[in-house]
Amino acid sequence: MTIRTFTLTDDSTGKSSSLEALHPTVGPDVLNIAPLAKDHGVFTYDPGFMSTAACESKITYIDGDKGILLYRGYPVEQLAAKSTFLEVAYLLIYGELPDTTQLTEWQNNITRHTMINESLLRFFNGFHYDAHPMAQVSAVVASLAGFYHDSLDIYNPRHREIVAHRILAKMPTIAAAAYKHMLGQPFIYPQNSLSYGANLLNMFFAVPSEELQIHPMAAKALDLLLILHADHEQNASTSTVRLAGSTGTNPYAAMSAGVAALWGPSHGGANEAVLQMLEEIGTADAIPKFLARVKDKQDHTKLMGFGHRVYKNFDPRAKIIRETCHAVLKTLGRSDNPLFELALRLEEVALNDEYFVSRKLYPNVDFYSGIIYSAIGIPRSMFTVMFAIARTAGWVAHWQEMIADPAMKIGRPRQLYTGPTSRVYTDIHTR
Ligand code: CMC
Numbered sequence: 001m002t003i004r005t006f007t008l009t010d011d012s013t014g015k016s017s018s019l020e021a022l023h024p025t026v027g028p029d030v031l032n033i034a035p036l037a038k039d040h041g042v043f044t045y046d047p048g049f050m051s052t053a054a055c056e057s058k059i060t061y062i063d064g065d066k067g068i069l070l071y072r073g074y075p076v077e078q079l080a081a082k083s084t085f086l087e088v089a090y091l092l093i094y095g096e097l098p099d100t101t102q103l104t105e106w107q108n109n110i111t112r113h114t115m116i117n118e119s120l121l122r123f124f125n126g127f128h129y130d131a132h133p134m135a136q137v138s139a140v141v142a143s144l145a146g147f148y149h150d151s152l153d154i155y156n157p158r159h160r161e162i163v164a165h166r167i168l169a170k171m172p173t174i175a176a177a178a179y180k181h182m183l184g185q186p187f188i189y190p191q192n193s194l195s196y197g198a199n200l201l202n203m204f205f206a207v208p209s210e211e212l213q214i215h216p217m218a219a220k221a222l223d224l225l226l227i228l229h230a231d232h233e234q235n236a237s238t239s240t241v242r243l244a245g246s247t248g249t250n251p252y253a254a255m256s257a258g259v260a261a262l263w264g265p266s267h268g269g270a271n272e273a274v275l276q277m278l279e280e281i282g283t284a285d286a287i288p289k290f291l292a293r294v295k296d297k298q299d300h301t302k303l304m305g306f307g308h309r310v311y312k313n314f315d316p317r318a319k320i321i322r323e324t325c326h327a328v329l330k331t332l333g334r335s336d337n338p339l340f341e342l343a344l345r346l347e348e349v350a351l352n353d354e355y356f357v358s359r360k361l362y363p364n365v366d367f368y369s370g371i372i373y374s375a376i377g378i379p380r381s382m383f384t385v386m387f388a389i390a391r392t393a394g395w396v397a398h399w400q401e402m403i404a405d406p407a408m409k410i411g412r413p414r415q416l417y418t419g420p421t422s423r424v425y426t427d428i429h430t431r
Pocket of ligand 1 (some may be wrong): 270309
């Protein structure tokens with residue numbers, strides 16, 4: 001392989017450095033700028049990490065121009081068509097698809113950790129009924145750090161594996177507890193005979209007084225959404241988990257930081273915001289007026305579910321979800337869904353509008369996901385929690401990859417300081 005170098009010369013001193021480009025297995029080269037501070041005493045400045053790779057990773061690859069997403073090398077379309085969420089979680093964490101024995105053992109391990117300590121259940125009572133579920137989930141996930149002291153040596157691979165079992169297994173239980181608390185209904189304990197998705201729906205929708213039949217299409221659609229949200233390389237919440245985890249903090253505390261980062265409307269909160277936006281638009285004839293507001297920079301309105309830092313083409317996940325919407329709505333008898341019709345029309349109008357075309361803004365994963373969540377009964381305030389359950393697989397995989405890397409260092413960005421230089425303290429009477 002050719003060695004590609006870049007020469008950087010400091011014009012004021014004439015001193016040059018040769019910076020080596022690192023070659024990924026696929027994708028653009030990555031310039032190693034680590035020697036810059038040592039050789040020249042300068043840092044690099046890249047707000048929003050527009051051009052900066054923060055780490056090396058073998059987990060997920062995105063080609064934003066071609067609209068390609070690979071988990072451990074497998075196209076997300078193939079995994080969506082053939083896999084289950086738990087299989088995909090195994091793939092992300094261990095790097096290979098499980099064989100039958102491995103999958104059975106993995107499913108058993110997850111299933112056996114689905115209950116949460118009764119003391120944790122009582123934490124929910126501290127929240128008012130209308131507290132946003134993401135506030136409840138991030139607090140309770142952080143609180144997991146106060147339990148499970150038996151397996152918290154982050155440098156022990158077996159302990160890391162148990163952390164993976166516990167967090168993946170308990171996320172749906174915690175989410176359901178938050179939901180039941182909001183409704184004022186009794187908590188429903190996990191059912192180990194059900195699949196991951198069906199168990200989640202059962203904990204959400206069952207009540208002690210009557211039997212609940214989970215529609216197989218609802219469980220299947222949920223599993224698909226979990227697969228599509230499972231990982232997305234160094235997105236804001238995953239980077240947050242890595243940064244927090246790089247201090248050696250308790251893994252549950254690091255995951256809780258990830259939940260908090262995901263909550264924002266520019267990230268995981270977008271799915272909730274999309275439905276709100278569609279309801280506000282109301283009817284197709286109001287689309288032009290709404291898009292005029294989006295284009296007006298003074299208005300600060302975004303077309304939610306559109307645009308992505310990495311994808312400058314169709315988000316492959318959005319394509320799959322849009323197709324699935326048709327099937328799910330039809331099977332669940334909700335074909336006549338005005339919000340889906342409105343979303344389709346809004347997409348069509350935006351994709352033919354110069355503003356969106358010139359900025360390469362396409363529908364992202366969240367443009368249609370809320371329609372499916374609604375169709376299977378998940379309320380809007382729980383959409384981002386669903387995203388968090390799915391992304392836990394990615395957070396765990398990235399946390400494990402980072403901790404297992406012998407070259408791991410605490411994440412510590414530098415800054416371009418533009419504040420005052422050193423000044424002399426003035427006594428309060430003389431200010
Ligand atoms: N509506 C209107 N204008 C937009 C949008 C949008 N959804 N997204 C980007 N733009 C404009 C932006 O104003 C800018 O215009 P200009 O060049 O005139 O200043 C240009 O497009 C480039 O955008 P940017 O803000 O520099 O892009 P970014 O990479 O910093 O932001 C984003 C990416 C996802 C935060 C942004 O596209 C956005 O806010 N989208 C809406 C929220 C959303 O759907 N988020 C979910 C992302 S996918 C799920 C996930 O991974 O979390």
